[in-house]
Amino acid sequence: MPQRARLIMLQDAIQAVWPTNTWRSCHVVVAVSGGADSVALLRGLAELHRRTSGSGELIVAHFNHGLRGEHSDGDQSWVAQLAQTLNLRGEFGQPAESEQLDTEQSARDARYAFLLNTAERCGARYIATAHTADDQVETVLMRVLRGSGIDGLTGIPRVRSLSASVSVVRPLLAVRREEIESYLQQLDQPYRTDASNHESHFTRNWLRNELLPAIRERLPSDPDRSLLRLAEQANQWSELLESIVAPLVEQTVRVENHRLQFNLTLLADQPAIVVQQVARQAWRAAGWPEQGMGMADWERLSTAISGAEAGKFQLPGHVQVAREAQTLELFRGGFPENC
Amino acid sequence: MPQRARLIMLQDAIQAVWPTNTWRSCHVVVAVSGGADSVALLRGLAELHRRTSGSGELIVAHFNHGLRGEHSDGDQSWVAQLAQTLNLRGEFGQPAESEQLDTEQSARDARYAFLLNTAERCGARYIATAHTADDQVETVLMRVLRGSGIDGLTGIPRVRSLSASVSVVRPLLAVRREEIESYLQQLDQPYRTDASNHESHFTRNWLRNELLPAIRERLPSDPDRSLLRLAEQANQWSELLESIVAPLVEQTVRVENHRLQFNLTLLADQPAIVVQQVARQAWRAAGWPEQGMGMADWERLSTAISGAEAGKFQLPGHVQVAREAQTLELFRGGFPENC
Numbered sequence A, B: 001m002p003q004r005a006r007l008i009m010l011q012d013a014i015q016a017v018w019p020t021n022t023w024r025s026c027h028v029v030v031a032v033s034g035g036a037d038s039v040a041l042l043r044g045l046a047e048l049h050r051r052t053s054g055s056g057e058l059i060v061a062h063f064n065h066g067l068r069g070e071h072s073d074g075d076q077s078w079v080a081q082l083a084q085t086l087n088l089r090g091e092f093g094q095p096a097e098s099e100q101l102d103t104e105q106s107a108r109d110a111r112y113a114f115l116l117n118t119a120e121r122c123g124a125r126y127i128a129t130a131h132t133a134d135d136q137v138e139t140v141l142m143r144v145l146r147g148s149g150i151d152g153l154t155g156i157p158r159v160r161s162l163s164a165s166v167s168v169v170r171p172l173l174a175v176r177r178e179e180i181e182s183y184l185q186q187l188d189q190p191y192r193t194d195a196s197n198h199e200s201h202f203t204r205n206w207l208r209n210e211l212l213p214a215i216r217e218r219l220p221s222d223p224d225r226s227l228l229r230l231a232e233q234a235n236q237w238s239e240l241l242e243s244i245v246a247p248l249v250e251q252t253v254r255v256e257n258h259r260l261q262f263n264l265t266l267l268a269d270q271p272a273i274v275v276q277q278v279a280r281q282a283w284r285a286a287g288w289p290e291q292g293m294g295m296a297d298w299e300r301l302s303t304a305i306s307g308a309e310a311g312k313f314q315l316p317g318h319v320q321v322a323r324e325a326q327t328l329e330l331f332r333g334g335f336p337e338n339c
Helices: A003-017 A036-051 A070-085 A105-124 A131-145 A150-154 A177-187 A201-217 A223-253 A272-285 A295-306 B003-017 B037-053 B070-085 B105-123 B133-146 B150-156 B177-186 B204-217 B223-252 B272-285 B295-306
Strands: A026-031 A060-065 A089-094 A124-128 A159-161 A165-169 A253-256 A259-263 A311-315 A319-324 A326-333 B027-033 B058-063 B087-094 B125-129 B158-163 B165-169 B251-254 B259-263 B310-314 B318-322 B327-332
Touching: A003 A036, A003 A177, A003 A201, A003 B087, A026 A036, A036 A177, A060 A070, A070 A089, A089 A105, A089 A326, A105 B070, A124 B003, A131 A150, A131 A201, A131 B295, A150 A223, A150 B150, A150 B223, A177 A272, A201 A223, A201 A259, A201 B204, A223 A253, A223 A259, A223 A272, A223 B133, A223 B150, A223 B223, A223 B272, A253 A272, A259 A311, A272 B223, A295 A311, A295 A319, A295 B165, A311 A326, B027 B037, B027 B105, B037 B177, B058 B070, B058 B105, B058 B251, B070 B087, B070 B310, B087 B105, B087 B125, B133 B150, B133 B204, B133 B223, B133 B327, B150 B223, B158 B204, B204 B223, B223 B251, B223 B272, B259 B272, B272 B295, B295 B318
Parallel strands: A026 A060, A026 A124, A060 A089, A124 A165, B027 B058, B027 B125, B058 B087, B125 B165
Antiparallel strands: A159 A165, A253 A259, A259 A326, A311 A319, A319 A326, B158 B165, B251 B259, B259 B327, B310 B318, B318 B327
């Protein structure tokens, strides 16, 4: 295939899921670690941006986790150089001195906080990140094995709102890593090796470098494609469930200060999965922490909603549950003595 | 733990999912290969049966695939001996001379045909098979990797109707293989090694003996449990979908000789996943073969149902599709020339 055709293909892939006319008048923050994926995203967006007339600006944002020692500083100045070459503004961040980025989650939280802060400071509407189809495959398989339930099989979302004014988008979510490498090769564009792996912990690397290759070798039926389709299907199922659950939450849940009330009359005949989703959304609406709630806790709460028995029990996060007749009441922080 | 307590535990596990009073008055065919799982099932059921008063009889059924050479005949006489020891009737079958059991599917079809035939001949209501939680884990993971969609993640069903009068039940579906081995050890009950693997082809054995052990070693979060829960959840989702789809099929699909008609008015605003399930159920109601239909074919059919464009195309199994205004018509065997 001639070089020109291939290059156009990657830009077409971006254009297909995130058409230029949706962002050409907005500022866009591009998260660039310096690894292959984010460098390809930046080159692709920069090329689309160059060809498009619009008032929006592309801003290169790089978070220096400092986890790779002197390599980290090397990554940063390399990305700064790339931004300059492309004639784009660069924004750089690092953890506060007090911050301990010793887990993948804390590193991720600090990075997203920096990206959101940068976007809000620059008046950007979007943050573009370079998650690929390979990241999606790994995420879905990991969630299958770690037990997220079907909800989690939806994988990495293509668009997700981070604040009232800023959304994160993943324009490369349908692009395979090998397409990215061949794109960069044809542009003769170098990238920082391993830079894109700084967030990959042990298990994720094992899944990427050992488990998935072993599966691909044995199953000629294209397991990557199976996992990507599973994510698509899970998204369709989630939308269906949402269309049933949203009006039910509206009708049956009351959120007050530290308190959730379920009117059980309308929930009695609903399927278990609907009841559980109503419970999750109510919990979220109350702004209570979900991390402590395991599958068994959600099931316990759902059973209390669907069942006929009165009684009291406690859930993680200091939440008291009390069931009386047709009302289930949840209170966070202990029941007040006199009411 | 004292021996008595452990033994009671396996029988409790059977009793919990398949209480004796549901089958004590029926004849039950127990499928016994001679491997650990089916021997444990037989011993468990025989013990429950012995303790229960009822008019039902347990019948030991063994299908001699002849795939293991002289071992196969050894398995058969071993199972005959076991049945005699337990004072139960034994029924034995083998492939017809013309039958080629050269694939896992053909061996499975022949075995189930024999079991169903035996059940009907003996007037049995149930066929009990010895699928375990480990089989379920393997099946769900295989379907995740091979791409069955969420429908397939429901895994092996606990009960499934085989004919108007006979159902297959799997009372050990929540029991782990290690519990079975410890049960047999405590009974001092031998079994035929490998006999239970005669249906396991290459890929399934790799998944059981290499892939799953590697995953268990790396993920301390109990991946088996995750996969079992996923199957449970997928079952809940399927029930929810069924409760939406069944009335829609009733209202929108007409099945006639070689012909399916969809009234599109009611289907236009339905979510994609609902439309696809309506299409699958209509196809099934027409008795058309599903094997040839891949995911892409189902999607094409769903798009024709939801979309606005008139047109004709063909689907696997010689099915012609024609869309006109508010009707979609499927015809199997080519459109007649003069209508």
